[in-house]
Amino acid sequence: MLRLIIFVILCYILYRLVKSLALPSPKKPGKSPIRSSETITDEMVMDPNCHVYIPKREAIKAKIAGETIYFCSKECKKKYLKEKNR
Numbered sequence: 056m057l058r059l060i061i062f063v064i065l066c067y068i069l070y071r072l073v074k075s076l077a078l079p080s081p082k083k084p085g086k087s088p089i090r091s092s093e094t095i096t097d098e099m100v101m102d103p104n105c106h107v108y109i110p111k112r113e114a115i116k117a118k119i120a121g122e123t124i125y126f127c128s129k130e131c132k133k134k135y136l137k138e139k140n141r
């Protein structure tokens with residue numbers, strides 16, 4: 056009978072050990088360590104006027120028909136808007 060109790064206790068300790076090793080941080084289940092803001096800065100966008108690729112953070116933003124369009128310069132934005140309105 057005593058051997059059975061020891062066996063059960065050992066099993067319980069082993070179970071706790073495996074559980075703590077398998078799940079190091081069970082308090083935060085849905086959060087990933089990768090920051091999404093860092094990937095946005097390296098994203099390249101195309102200027103629809105001169106077809107040049109520019110980094111998103113350096114591009115000139117314009118909201119046209121609910122869509123965000125990026126330009127390399129203000130001149131390109133002006134030209135593109137002129138073409139659109141024709």
Ligand SMILES: [Zn+2]
Pocket residue numbers: 102104105106107126127128131
């Ligand atoms: Zn351009």
